[in-house]
Amino acid sequence: MAQKVLEAQPFSRLVRARVTRFGEGAATLEIGVREELQQQNGFVHGGVLAYAADNSITFAAGTTLGPAVLTSGFSIQYVRPATGVALVARAVVVHSGRRQAVVRCELFAVADEGTETLCAIAQGTVLSTA
Template sequence: MSSELDPGLARKVLDAQPFSRLLGARITAFGEGAATLELDVREEHRQQNGYVHGGVLSYAADNALTFAAGAALGPAVLTAGFSIQYVRPAVGVVLRARACVVHAGRRQAVVRCDVLTVDAEGVETLCAVAQGTVLNSG
Protein backbone atom coordinates (compact mmCIF):
# COMPACT_ATOMS: atom_id res chain seq x y z
CA MET A 1 0.00 0.00 0.00
CA SER A 2 2.01 2.93 -1.15
CA SER A 3 0.85 6.41 -0.36
CA GLU A 4 0.22 9.00 -3.03
CA LEU A 5 -0.06 11.66 -0.33
CA ASP A 6 2.83 12.76 1.81
CA PRO A 7 2.29 13.72 5.47
CA GLY A 8 2.73 17.42 4.71
CA LEU A 9 0.04 17.31 2.04
CA ALA A 10 -2.25 15.36 4.39
CA ARG A 11 -1.87 18.14 6.96
CA LYS A 12 -2.65 20.76 4.31
CA VAL A 13 -5.80 18.87 3.29
CA LEU A 14 -6.92 18.74 6.92
CA ASP A 15 -6.15 22.44 7.38
CA ALA A 16 -8.31 23.19 4.32
CA GLN A 17 -11.36 21.77 6.15
CA PRO A 18 -13.06 24.61 8.07
CA PHE A 19 -14.79 22.21 10.49
CA SER A 20 -11.48 20.49 11.29
CA ARG A 21 -9.90 23.87 12.01
CA LEU A 22 -12.86 24.77 14.24
CA LEU A 23 -12.33 21.60 16.29
CA GLY A 24 -8.55 22.04 16.35
CA ALA A 25 -7.81 18.67 14.70
CA ARG A 26 -4.35 17.64 13.57
CA ILE A 27 -2.84 14.68 11.71
CA THR A 28 -0.11 13.13 13.86
CA ALA A 29 0.64 10.02 11.78
CA PHE A 30 0.04 9.24 8.11
CA GLY A 31 1.12 6.67 5.54
CA GLU A 32 1.10 2.99 4.59
CA GLY A 33 -2.69 2.72 4.85
CA ALA A 34 -2.90 4.29 8.29
CA ALA A 35 -3.60 7.67 9.84
CA THR A 36 -3.94 9.15 13.30
CA LEU A 37 -5.99 12.27 13.94
CA GLU A 38 -5.89 14.09 17.29
CA LEU A 39 -7.50 17.05 18.95
CA ASP A 40 -7.09 18.63 22.33
CA VAL A 41 -10.33 18.27 24.28
CA ARG A 42 -11.88 21.66 24.97
CA GLU A 43 -14.94 22.56 26.99
CA GLU A 44 -17.01 23.15 23.83
CA HIS A 45 -16.34 19.53 22.72
CA ARG A 46 -18.25 18.19 25.74
CA GLN A 47 -21.90 17.28 26.23
CA GLN A 48 -24.00 18.07 29.32
CA ASN A 49 -22.43 15.33 31.49
CA GLY A 50 -18.86 16.45 30.79
CA TYR A 51 -17.99 13.67 28.32
CA VAL A 52 -16.66 14.39 24.83
CA HIS A 53 -19.75 14.60 22.60
CA GLY A 54 -20.50 11.61 20.39
CA GLY A 55 -20.56 13.91 17.36
CA VAL A 56 -16.93 14.84 18.02
CA LEU A 57 -16.03 11.15 18.33
CA SER A 58 -17.84 10.43 15.05
CA TYR A 59 -16.08 13.32 13.32
CA ALA A 60 -12.68 12.02 14.47
CA ALA A 61 -13.46 8.47 13.33
CA ASP A 62 -14.82 9.59 9.95
CA ASN A 63 -11.83 11.79 9.15
CA ALA A 64 -9.27 9.26 10.38
CA LEU A 65 -10.94 6.51 8.30
CA THR A 66 -10.82 8.70 5.22
CA PHE A 67 -7.21 9.79 5.70
CA ALA A 68 -6.09 6.18 6.23
CA ALA A 69 -7.87 5.16 3.03
CA GLY A 70 -6.29 8.12 1.24
CA ALA A 71 -2.88 6.79 2.28
CA ALA A 72 -3.75 3.58 0.39
CA LEU A 73 -5.95 4.81 -2.49
CA GLY A 74 -4.62 8.29 -3.17
CA PRO A 75 -5.91 11.76 -2.40
CA ALA A 76 -9.32 11.69 -4.13
CA VAL A 77 -11.40 9.75 -1.58
CA LEU A 78 -14.80 10.09 0.08
CA THR A 79 -16.41 8.16 2.91
CA ALA A 80 -19.19 5.94 1.56
CA GLY A 81 -20.41 5.05 5.04
CA PHE A 82 -19.27 4.02 8.48
CA SER A 83 -20.60 2.70 11.75
CA ILE A 84 -19.42 3.56 15.21
CA GLN A 85 -19.86 1.78 18.50
CA TYR A 86 -19.36 3.77 21.69
CA VAL A 87 -17.78 1.54 24.33
CA ARG A 88 -17.36 4.00 27.23
CA PRO A 89 -17.74 7.71 27.96
CA ALA A 90 -14.89 9.77 26.55
CA VAL A 91 -12.95 11.68 29.20
CA GLY A 92 -9.40 12.95 28.86
CA VAL A 93 -7.29 15.80 27.58
CA VAL A 94 -6.68 14.51 24.03
CA LEU A 95 -8.95 12.63 21.64
CA ARG A 96 -7.02 10.27 19.34
CA ALA A 97 -8.51 8.43 16.33
CA ARG A 98 -6.15 5.76 14.99
CA ALA A 99 -7.28 4.20 11.70
CA CYS A 100 -5.84 1.51 9.45
CA VAL A 101 -6.90 -0.05 6.19
CA VAL A 102 -8.17 -3.61 6.59
CA HIS A 103 -8.57 -4.23 2.85
CA ALA A 104 -7.99 -2.04 -0.20
CA GLY A 105 -8.88 -2.63 -3.81
CA ARG A 106 -8.52 -0.25 -6.74
CA ARG A 107 -11.73 1.69 -6.03
CA GLN A 108 -12.48 1.26 -2.34
CA ALA A 109 -11.01 0.47 1.06
CA VAL A 110 -12.45 -0.98 4.24
CA VAL A 111 -10.97 0.80 7.23
CA ARG A 112 -11.11 0.28 10.99
CA CYS A 113 -10.62 3.00 13.60
CA ASP A 114 -10.07 2.99 17.36
CA VAL A 115 -11.10 6.24 19.05
CA LEU A 116 -9.25 6.77 22.30
CA THR A 117 -8.95 9.40 24.95
CA VAL A 118 -5.57 10.23 26.44
CA ASP A 119 -5.32 11.44 30.04
CA ALA A 120 -2.83 13.93 31.47
CA GLU A 121 -0.34 11.10 32.15
CA GLY A 122 -0.52 9.87 28.53
CA VAL A 123 -2.62 6.78 29.26
CA GLU A 124 -4.94 5.81 26.39
CA THR A 125 -8.49 4.55 26.99
CA LEU A 126 -10.60 3.09 24.20
CA CYS A 127 -13.96 4.88 23.96
CA ALA A 128 -15.27 3.95 20.49
CA VAL A 129 -14.62 1.63 17.56
CA ALA A 130 -15.59 2.48 13.98
CA GLN A 131 -15.45 0.74 10.62
CA GLY A 132 -16.19 2.19 7.23
CA THR A 133 -15.89 2.01 3.49
CA VAL A 134 -14.07 4.74 1.63
CA LEU A 135 -14.31 5.16 -2.14
CA ASN A 136 -11.77 6.46 -4.61
CA SER A 137 -13.62 9.40 -6.15
CA GLY A 138 -11.00 10.16 -8.77
Protein backbone atom coordinates in the same frame (compact mmCIF):
# COMPACT_ATOMS: atom_id res chain seq x y z
CA MET B 1 0.45 17.43 2.86
CA ALA B 2 -2.18 15.59 4.94
CA GLN B 3 -2.18 18.38 7.52
CA LYS B 4 -2.73 20.96 4.74
CA VAL B 5 -5.76 19.02 3.50
CA LEU B 6 -7.09 18.85 7.06
CA GLU B 7 -6.56 22.59 7.56
CA ALA B 8 -8.57 23.26 4.38
CA GLN B 9 -11.64 21.78 6.12
CA PRO B 10 -13.40 24.49 8.16
CA PHE B 11 -14.86 22.00 10.65
CA SER B 12 -11.43 20.44 11.24
CA ARG B 13 -10.07 23.90 12.06
CA LEU B 14 -13.02 24.45 14.42
CA VAL B 15 -12.21 21.32 16.47
CA ARG B 16 -8.44 21.96 16.06
CA ALA B 17 -7.70 18.50 14.69
CA ARG B 18 -4.15 17.44 13.85
CA VAL B 19 -2.85 14.61 11.69
CA THR B 20 -0.03 12.95 13.63
CA ARG B 21 0.45 9.88 11.42
CA PHE B 22 -0.18 9.44 7.71
CA GLY B 23 1.11 6.72 5.42
CA GLU B 24 1.35 3.03 4.66
CA GLY B 25 -2.37 2.33 5.10
CA ALA B 26 -2.77 4.18 8.37
CA ALA B 27 -3.64 7.59 9.75
CA THR B 28 -3.91 9.07 13.23
CA LEU B 29 -5.94 12.15 14.09
CA GLU B 30 -5.65 13.96 17.44
CA ILE B 31 -7.93 16.53 19.04
CA GLY B 32 -7.29 18.38 22.28
CA VAL B 33 -10.30 18.16 24.59
CA ARG B 34 -11.78 21.48 25.61
CA GLU B 35 -15.12 22.55 27.04
CA GLU B 36 -16.62 23.48 23.66
CA LEU B 37 -16.30 19.84 22.53
CA GLN B 38 -18.09 18.36 25.54
CA GLN B 39 -21.72 17.53 26.14
CA GLN B 40 -23.66 18.46 29.29
CA ASN B 41 -22.09 15.71 31.48
CA GLY B 42 -18.51 16.71 30.68
CA PHE B 43 -17.84 13.89 28.19
CA VAL B 44 -16.50 14.52 24.69
CA HIS B 45 -19.58 14.81 22.48
CA GLY B 46 -20.33 11.72 20.39
CA GLY B 47 -20.38 13.88 17.27
CA VAL B 48 -16.74 14.80 17.86
CA LEU B 49 -15.85 11.11 18.16
CA ALA B 50 -17.78 10.36 14.96
CA TYR B 51 -15.98 13.22 13.16
CA ALA B 52 -12.59 11.89 14.31
CA ALA B 53 -13.46 8.36 13.18
CA ASP B 54 -14.76 9.52 9.80
CA ASN B 55 -11.77 11.72 9.01
CA SER B 56 -9.10 9.29 10.20
CA ILE B 57 -10.79 6.49 8.20
CA THR B 58 -10.78 8.66 5.08
CA PHE B 59 -7.17 9.76 5.53
CA ALA B 60 -6.01 6.16 6.05
CA ALA B 61 -7.83 5.06 2.89
CA GLY B 62 -6.25 7.95 1.01
CA THR B 63 -2.84 6.40 1.62
CA THR B 64 -3.86 3.42 -0.53
CA LEU B 65 -6.45 4.91 -2.94
CA GLY B 66 -4.93 8.33 -3.53
CA PRO B 67 -6.10 11.80 -2.49
CA ALA B 68 -9.49 11.85 -4.28
CA VAL B 69 -11.60 9.87 -1.80
CA LEU B 70 -14.92 10.10 0.02
CA THR B 71 -16.39 8.08 2.86
CA SER B 72 -19.32 6.07 1.53
CA GLY B 73 -20.39 4.93 4.99
CA PHE B 74 -19.20 4.07 8.45
CA SER B 75 -20.50 2.75 11.74
CA ILE B 76 -19.32 3.57 15.23
CA GLN B 77 -19.77 1.75 18.52
CA TYR B 78 -19.28 3.84 21.65
CA VAL B 79 -17.55 1.71 24.30
CA ARG B 80 -17.36 4.24 27.15
CA PRO B 81 -17.58 8.00 27.67
CA ALA B 82 -14.51 9.93 26.56
CA THR B 83 -12.87 12.17 29.15
CA GLY B 84 -9.36 13.52 29.49
CA VAL B 85 -7.10 15.96 27.74
CA ALA B 86 -7.09 14.55 24.22
CA LEU B 87 -8.86 12.27 21.79
CA VAL B 88 -6.83 10.03 19.47
CA ALA B 89 -8.33 8.25 16.44
CA ARG B 90 -6.10 5.56 14.90
CA ALA B 91 -7.29 4.14 11.58
CA VAL B 92 -5.81 1.23 9.61
CA VAL B 93 -6.80 -0.05 6.18
CA VAL B 94 -8.07 -3.62 6.47
CA HIS B 95 -8.61 -4.15 2.74
CA SER B 96 -7.99 -1.98 -0.30
CA GLY B 97 -8.92 -2.57 -3.91
CA ARG B 98 -8.71 -0.32 -6.95
CA ARG B 99 -11.70 1.87 -6.05
CA GLN B 100 -12.66 1.01 -2.47
CA ALA B 101 -11.04 0.52 0.92
CA VAL B 102 -12.38 -0.86 4.20
CA VAL B 103 -10.86 0.78 7.25
CA ARG B 104 -11.05 0.09 10.99
CA CYS B 105 -10.56 2.83 13.59
CA GLU B 106 -10.04 2.77 17.35
CA LEU B 107 -10.64 5.94 19.35
CA PHE B 108 -8.89 6.58 22.65
CA ALA B 109 -9.38 9.16 25.37
CA VAL B 110 -6.01 10.31 26.74
CA ALA B 111 -5.70 11.19 30.45
CA ASP B 112 -3.42 13.88 31.94
CA GLU B 113 -0.65 11.36 32.58
CA GLY B 114 -0.88 9.92 29.05
CA THR B 115 -2.90 6.79 29.79
CA GLU B 116 -5.12 5.85 26.85
CA THR B 117 -8.60 4.36 27.30
CA LEU B 118 -10.55 2.87 24.42
CA CYS B 119 -13.80 4.82 24.03
CA ALA B 120 -15.11 3.84 20.56
CA ILE B 121 -14.54 1.54 17.60
CA ALA B 122 -15.52 2.39 14.03
CA GLN B 123 -15.37 0.80 10.62
CA GLY B 124 -15.92 2.46 7.29
CA THR B 125 -15.84 2.11 3.53
CA VAL B 126 -14.10 4.75 1.44
CA LEU B 127 -14.45 5.16 -2.33
CA SER B 128 -12.02 6.62 -4.83
CA THR B 129 -13.57 9.46 -6.81
CA ALA B 130 -10.75 9.56 -9.37
